[in-house]
Amino acid sequence: MTDVVDDLGVFRQLERRLLIYRFAVEELMTKLRILSEEFDSVHRHDPIEHITNRIKKPEGILEKLRRKGLPADASLIDTLDDVAGVRVICPFVSDVYRVEKMLSRQHDVEIVRKKDYIASPKPNGYRSLHLIVSIPVFLSDRVENVKVEVQLRTIAMDFWATLEHKLFYKYDDQIPADFAEELSSTAAIAAQLDERMESLHRRVHP
Numbered sequence: 090m091t092d093v094v095d096d097l098g099v100f101r102q103l104e105r106r107l108l109i110y111r112f113a114v115e116e117l118m119t120k121l122r123i124l125s126e127e128f129d130s131v132h133r134h135d136p137i138e139h140i141t142n143r144i145k146k147p148e149g150i151l152e153k154l155r156r157k158g159l160p161a162d163a164s165l166i167d168t169l170d171d172v173a174g175v176r177v178i179c180p181f182v183s184d185v186y187r188v189e190k191m192l193s194r195q196h197d198v199e200i201v202r203k204k205d206y207i208a209s210p211k212p213n214g215y216r217s218l219h220l221i222v223s224i225p226v227f228l229s230d231r232v233e234n235v236k237v238e239v240q241l242r243t244i245a246m247d248f249w250a251t252l253e254h255k256l257f258y259k260y261d262d263q264i265p266a267d268f269a270e271e272l273s274s275t276a277a278i279a280a281q282l283d284e285r286m287e288s289l290h291r292r293v294h295p
């Protein structure tokens with residue numbers, strides 16, 4: 090009985106804390122929409138195809154803390170980097186880096202960490218640019234710096250990652266060798282597609 094009451098308390102504290110993460114995501118979404126529209130109006134090319142976001146649920150946060158060997162304590166939420174996530178889908182690889190540059194130039198955006206899986210793809214072929222950014226959220230009585238995971242990728246990278254995610258879970262972590270080979274070869278095709286589309290883009294917009 091006490092456990093159930095404790096769990097409920099942690100859940101409520103997490104839900105309250107998640108509100109601040111939602112504000113951070115909304116701020117970041119606004120920043121990205123402004124960059125998208127303004128760049129398009131000046132250069133007649135929109136570097137962002139679309140943007141999605143997600144906030145981890147309290148259950149997911151507790152599960153991640155457990156996996157990391159940490160106790161179910163709501164104050165530990167801020168030790169996680171991916172409570173809030175924003176995914177930016179760009180037309181071309183150059184746009185991925187363009188958006189990263191525009192975002193990192195903003196004075197109130199701090200790039201805490203960067204993982205460039207485009208320059209160095211994961212062994213399975215996964216490509217994307219991952220940033221952990223910290224942005225200030227202005228509340229009624231204080232300012233909180235909140236971390237958001239930003240994944241930037243092209244349409245081709247997103248196509249591959251979305252399908253790989255489905256297949257990966259279907260195989261329950263046991264990927265046969267021939268499947269893994271086929272997977273990384275499809276990632277190579279997606280990368281070639283990106284290169285060829287980028288080169289067409291350069292010819293159309295020199």
Ligand code: 0O2
Pocket residue numbers: 171204211213215219249250251253254
């Ligand atoms: P979901 O369901 O998308 O949220 P972490 O695993 O987060 O503790 P790590 O290893 O530093 O820490 O994270 P990394 O490498 O930056 O990747 C985190 C996220 O990137 C994943 O979140 C996926 O969204 C995506 N990702 C990373 N590798 C792959 C991959 O091989 N295939 C696909 N499809 N996506 C990948 P989650 O929480 O695992 O999943």
